[in-house]
Amino acid sequence: MTDRTRDILTGSVLLIIALVWIGLVYGTIPGAMGSATSARTYPLAAGYGLAGLSALLIVGAFLRTSKGSGAKRAGAVLDGFEWRAIATTFGFLAIYILLLQYFGFVLATVVGIAAFLVLVLGKRSPVLVLGYSLGFTFTIWLVLGELLAVYLPRGELFNLF
Amino acid sequence: MDTFIAALSMSMSWSTLVASVFGAAVGLIFGAIPGLTYSMALAMVLPITFTMSHEPAIAMLLATYIGGMTGGAVSAILIGVPGTPSAAATVIDGEHMAKQGKASIAVGIATIAGCIGGILSLVVMMSSVDALARVAISFGPAEITALVVFGLSTICGLAGGSLVKGLIGGVIGLMLMNIGQDPIDGVPRFTFGTTTMLQGVDLLVAMIGLFAVPHVVTVLGTYWRGKEMRIEAGDVRTELPSLRLLFAQKWNLLRSSLIGTVVGAIPGTGGPIAAFLAYDQARRWSKHPERFGKGEVSGVVAPEASNHAVTGGAMIPLIGLGIPGDPATAIILGGLLIHGIQPGPLLFMEKPDVIMSIYLLFVLAYLITAVIQLFGVRVFVKALRVPPHLMALGIMVMCVVGSFAIRNSLFDVGVMCTVGFVAYWLIKGGIPVTPILLGLVLGPTLERESRTALIMSEGSPSIFVDSYTGLLFWGLAALILIGQVITIVRSKPAASAAGKS
Missing domain, CATH: 1.20.58 (Methane Monooxygenase Hydroxylase; Chain G, domain 1)
Structure with a gap:
């Protein structure tokens, strides 16, 4: 274009x-x-x-x-990779918001991150998948939710912590 | 001298030091995370100060305020998402510096520039608190409108290649902020009968969507193309700016600090306006304006010195007249009142030692914040070693948490995603992001103040040019616009000649 x-x-x-x-x-x-x-x-x-x-x-x-x-050519072309990035970013955000609404921050974040790593980014290392999803969620929950009293989303159906 | 010694003994104790360190750390964390504001941090630490004596209480409040202002630059530089609206202008060059492997020096110089800007604003505050407070408070809605229009004129400099596209960006920013309840009459606008839409688009939510979401899409696209840029461990060093580099920035620092102090002293304005004005002035006075937007050090120094100087400026009406200019200083005022300190002219006469101790605690807060930030540079830049696609996932989660935390509303998270989606396509359409941000930041103030002015004048627009201050800002805005048009007209023949050759 x-x-x-x-x-x-x-x-x-x-x-x-x-x-x-x-x-x-x-x-x-x-x-x-x-x-x-x-x-x-x-x-x-x-x-x-x-x-x-x-x-x-x-x-x-x-x-x-x-x-x-x-x-002159107008910047980078919208190729298949870019479309895939658009779909996964907004798809992840939509599903994550739904998970937050029903299952609260801790469960939604652990499941959301692990699913994104395995299904979207194709990561297979259990250390990375479990370490990232559990470690990141726990750190945010502890520092923001518990120490700094920032309100994290609570689930309507189920809530862990 | 006796007053100084008395204030020094009051301010320099272990309790004030610990309180300052705690406040600065909390402020830095809240400032660095997009969506969390230093006003939230201040609201959180305020109850902690209730049981303290007044020196550590003031120390904690000031350090939280200053730490919050400083923290905004960290995320602006490292991930390209400003932690606070005041750090929005820092993204323009800070992010490019990080991409060029100069993240640590960018964070370092942002910290030092902020510290110098803050302390310079304190010097101005100490020497002219009474006079400046009276001038600043004389700014009515008409003068603030003129100031905001002057701020909006910086779009001309930030528009990049096309003034029309820059103006389109500014108008889109203004339009986004029109959604929700109208600020004067409370009339619902574009709410389509829903109550959730009444709360409108929050500035921070829009800002997160504007910067973070397109960034994530680009990073993931680059990763799948196999072109992901990894910063090797060796590329990331802890590097502080040299004295020579700082000395080269002396006029930029001084000019930006003065802009920040003056803007900060005007109630209802604040850091974002000051930062953009200082950035634009730095570009105009620079010998190499073409380097701005591509990782120019002056482009980080100017907004950081200016937005930190706002803290000293905001203290001028607060200490001098007891008038807070924004939510953060309103919380600080609350803290002072709780501890029996009533800011205003009487305080200067009755308790000069308290005033002096506030000045000293202000300096202490800046020094402690700078030390924590500088020691943290190594930790902060290590974040860049995380592969960008993995960091993108963390950024998405943090953006959701940050958007939710502002008003505890999942609706805001949806707004953030929508703004991100729109921003992505606008960027693809060649519309620059920074003017959109200027529209978002200045739009609500422009509407509120100009409509208030017109109500005051019973509809007569002459109120906008009634005062010399108003005329000055209108004249400056017109000069910038005319200058930009002349530049475009002059550059066209040169560009076509270059094309032919």
Whole structure:
């Protein structure tokens, strides 16, 4: 993907977001009659600002010649590895949040870390898997939860410690 | 002299030393973990001080405050995720220094710069507490709006190659902070009828998502491509900045410390604004502005000296007038009141020895924090020897814990993931991250203060240019914007000529 294509794509997506945002502002946030500002002022200004800037980005990209600076490659390609990284990061975070909600910090973290090491990163060393999952969880639980009294998530179904 | 000796004997005891070490350690831990703030650390240590006499109590509170400010730089440099909003500007060059194998020197110089910035701010505080407190307190919503707009103008310098993309980033940051209850009327915005959305997007939660999640995705992608960069054990040395390096930074240190002190003295502003302003000024005054954002030492020195100087600046209205400028100084004020110390002009007349002991404990807190941090450099940089893909897993867990701890809400963890997802695609689309952060940090203050100003003036915008202070900041912001446009216009022919050749 070239710089030019990327800017047109980014600008178009942002322009759509800005228009939806402006629609939502008008539809859901009440204005204050007779007042200089209201709860609507800043979101609306931001929406129009984003719309204007996105349009400027698109126009700027179209004005660039396809053989000039616009033909430069735009950073690293989104290959299979990158897609895999996106899927595993957000997949792990979603499952971990669910585990935290139902099983609390200790159990969710031990299971989550061990599962990620074995299933996602393909680690097979029991020392690494058990050491990392148990050691890291215990350290966080002890230092933050017990010594520094930071509130750690408690499970709705089951809670260890 | 008698006052000094009396204060010295009050402040220098084993109990104050132990209290300072404990406070600094707690502050450093809370500051270094993204999501945990020094305000939380202060709230945690405050009950511990109830049974103490007032010197160790003040020592513990000040050391926690200062330790928290210092700790933010550690995670900013080592993992590229700022531990506190004040350390956000430190990421820009600190992370690059770590990637270049200069992690220990980056942490070292951040600590020393912070210590110098803090102590310089104390000198300013001691010499001008009364006058500065009165000037700072005269800042109304209109002047703070102008200051924030001046802060936002630094987007021009942080936008990278494209001003439009930088401004898009700033606007997206502002938009994110619009979600939730409106700060003046309490009207729900983009909540879609749910109560959980009413609490809005917390700055720290957004910051964690913005920096940590895209970092984790990139690290895992690099690992699977087989291109993971490992820092060998030999690459990581404990290295402190040389005196020559520090001397070369003298003007940067002085300028950044002054910016931090002045901004810190203005209630409702704080470390992030000061750090970004100092960073931008350091870049503008530098002989090599092109090195900024690529691992330039001055880019670490400026924000760290400035955000630490904020601690001294924040003490000016606190000690001089009894007015706290942020939640952290409000907790310190609470601690002082509990121990029978009522800050304000009367305190200077009635108990000068207490004032002097506060100054001494302030210096002690800085020195102890610096010593702990410098001894910890070796331990901190060892974290870099952990393979990045394994560290990424730990970062994910810590981000979840940190996001949850802010308001004990799993909703915040979801927000962190969503912001991370959006940030990842924005980065892929070429939108720079730092302007988004500036929008996040300054957006709520800009809206709150400007709307308050307009309410005060019954809708007349002339309130923003009524005072010389306001005019000064508007003028500076305009100068920066015009300067940036001129730079872009001048650089276009040069770039096209280079392309043709």
